[in-house]
Amino acid sequence: MTQAGAPLASEPAVELNGVSLRYDTADDILTDIDIRLKPGTFTFLTGPSGAGKSSLLKLLYLAHAPTSGEVRLFGQRTADMSRNQLSALRRRIGVVFQDFRLLDHLTAFENVALPLRVSGEKPEDYRDEVVDLVRWVGLGERIHAFPPALSGGEQQRLAIARALINKPDILIADEPTGNVDPDMARRIFRLFIELNRRLNTTIIIATHDMHIIREFKAPVLKLQDGLLFADSSYEQA
Numbered sequence: 001m002t003q004a005g006a007p008l009a010s011e012p013a014v015e016l017n018g019v020s021l022r023y024d025t026a027d028d029i030l031t032d033i034d035i036r037l038k039p040g041t042f043t044f045l046t047g048p049s050g051a052g053k054s055s056l057l058k059l060l061y062l063a064h065a066p067t068s069g070e071v072r073l074f075g076q077r078t079a080d081m082s083r084n085q086l087s088a089l090r091r092r093i094g095v096v097f098q099d100f101r102l103l104d105h106l107t108a109f110e111n112v113a114l115p116l117r118v119s120g121e122k123p124e125d126y127r128d129e130v131v132d133l134v135r136w137v138g139l140g141e142r143i144h145a146f147p148p149a150l151s152g153g154e155q156q157r158l159a160i161a162r163a164l165i166n167k168p169d170i171l172i173a174d175e176p177t178g179n180v181d182p183d184m185a186r187r188i189f190r191l192f193i194e195l196n197r198r199l200n201t202t203i204i205i206a207t208h209d210m211h212i213i214r215e216f217k218a219p220v221l222k223l224q225d226g227l228l229f230a231d232s233s234y235e236q237a
């Protein structure tokens with residue numbers, strides 16, 4: 001089997017083949033989903049509340065395994081992987097969670113640095129990189145603040161910085177503008193677009209926000225009753 005490493009240019013970054021997901025319920029939450037996303041693409045995932053968006057994202061960031069079908073990332077079949085291989089693959093995926101999951105007792109700087117600290121890097125080696133990233137998301141003045149003292153938009157941007165510190169090949173964000181006003185939502189999306197263009201990061205964003213989808217024209221995958229549809233209506237906006 002291929003080891004975790006740089007994606008082959010010809011392989012999709014994300015590939016789902018006939019994926020279904022059922023929790024401990026009788027019915028499928030997701031049914032027979034096929035997705036292929038090339039490296040460097042930007043994709044929206046939308047659909048009504050309860051349609052299964054978060055569940056689908058969890059399959060992509062390897063928090064759940066599908067009930068049937070296969071999930072491949074960077075051309076590698078994830079079902080056959082050992083724990084170490086899955087951990088290596090997860091390090092290539094940045095996730096911005098719906099509820100941020102920031103640690104309240106750590107400063108903005110420490111929250112962003114945490115993934116590097118956990119992987120054994122020394123503060124003197126990562127300090128500048130963390131400061132640059134915190135500035136890039138517009139929180140340079142708030143770098144020593146603790147999350148409870150930050151606004152919703154500031155916490156959101158801090159969660160984005162933390163998801164990016166490992167320079168992931170894939171960024172997955174679940175409703176990243178759910179708690180912010182339209183101006184802040186636009187500002188956050190500009191960061192995602194810049195990241196996608198500058199670093200060729202593959203980006204998948206679940207959102208209900210049709211204004212954002214229309215404004216930032218990108219392919220849309222729509223979930224409805226557990227089925228996935230490609231929606232090209234953004235082209236007419």
Ligand SMILES: Nc1ncnc2c1ncn2[C@@H]1O[C@H](COP(=O)(O)OP(=O)(O)OP(=O)(O)O)[C@@H](O)[C@H]1O
Binds near residue numbers: 053054
């Ligand atoms: N761990 C779980 N165990 C059992 N059922 C679950 C679990 N997680 C989600 N569900 C159910 O799966 C369905 C899809 O939930 P999911 O959170 O994926 O939808 P969503 O489209 O992200 O919704 P929203 O837009 O409201 O966040 C819902 O009916 C939910 O209750």
